[in-house]
Amino acid sequence: MLEDRDFFVIEDAAGLILNEVFPTPQPLYLEIGSGKGEFISRYPQLYPKYNFIGLEMSEKRIRNCLKKLVPELNPNVRLFRKYVDADILQYFAPHSVAGVFIQHPDPWPKRRHHRRRLIQAIFLESLAKLLSPGGTVQIATDHAEYAAWIVDIFAQSPHFSSLQESPIQMQPNLDNHVSTWFEDAQRKIGYEPHFMLYKSIFQETK
Numbered sequence: 001m002l003e004d005r006d007f008f009v010i011e012d013a014a015g016l017i018l019n020e021v022f023p024t025p026q027p028l029y030l031e032i033g034s035g036k037g038e039f040i041s042r043y044p045q046l047y048p049k050y051n052f053i054g055l056e057m058s059e060k061r062i063r064n065c066l067k068k069l070v071p072e073l074n075p076n077v078r079l080f081r082k083y084v085d086a087d088i089l090q091y092f093a094p095h096s097v098a099g100v101f102i103q104h105p106d107p108w109p110k111r112r113h114h115r116r117r118l119i120q121a122i123f124l125e126s127l128a129k130l131l132s133p134g135g136t137v138q139i140a141t142d143h144a145e146y147a148a149w150i151v152d153i154f155a156q157s158p159h160f161s162s163l164q165e166s167p168i169q170m171q172p173n174l175d176n177h178v179s180t181w182f183e184d185a186q187r188k189i190g191y192e193p194h195f196m197l198y199k200s201i202f203q204e205t206k
């Protein structure tokens with residue numbers, strides 16, 4: 001019998017273009033850092049005409065996600081255990097991803113650790129090559145200084161423009177907001193999420 005893990009987890013991506021793992025070709029969205037799986041288990045149920053891949057570096061978190069996923073309810077979801085950085089491009093066809101969701105990326109608050117942050121200029125170069133024209137990047141973080149860092153990095157990129165009146169808003173920016181484990185935990189101790197939403201400005205990239 002096919003176990004849930006076999007259904008959901010892409011175990012070996014060598015030579016695979018991940019857009020092709022779904023039986024039904026549909027616009028593809030990625031979530032980076034799926035954590036305990038609230039977003040990747042609930043949001044795709046609202047959008048059955050899209051496919052979703054949750055990219056998560058931690059095996060423990062992949063197992064957390066699997067506890068929330070059911071093949072009958074989540075046929076359009078897959079998980080891939082991966083530390084995401086600019087190299088993520090190699091797993092997808094160029095300009096083939098409709099959108100990327102990043103809920104509460106690790107803020108690495110100490111200055112000497114800032115280079116470990118996911119959002120970096122080189123990562124945006126990769127995202128620009130990954131996203132289809134008009135593709136979106138949605139980000140939430142409760143860390144005010146990281147939010148300002150993210151806005152700065154996006155402002156310096158020629159490939160993105162904000163879709164919000166103000167680049168940071170304190171209200172959810174998706175029609176169907178899914179509150180995650182980390183959002184709930186941080187709200188309880190007084191940290192409100194900052195929401196950002198960008199669109200890819202398509203231009204030929206080398």
Ligand SMILES: C[S@@+](CC[C@H](N)C(=O)[O-])C[C@H]1O[C@@H](n2cnc3c(N)ncnc32)[C@H](O)[C@@H]1O
Pocket residue numbers: 032033034035036055056057058061082083084085102103104105106118180181182183
């Ligand atoms: C602060 S937690 C947030 C989890 C979840 N998105 C939420 O909002 O509850 C960050 C998550 O991202 C994962 N993560 C951090 N950096 C990553 C990276 N570069 N690639 C993939 N996953 C990453 C961690 O393992 C962790 O599950």
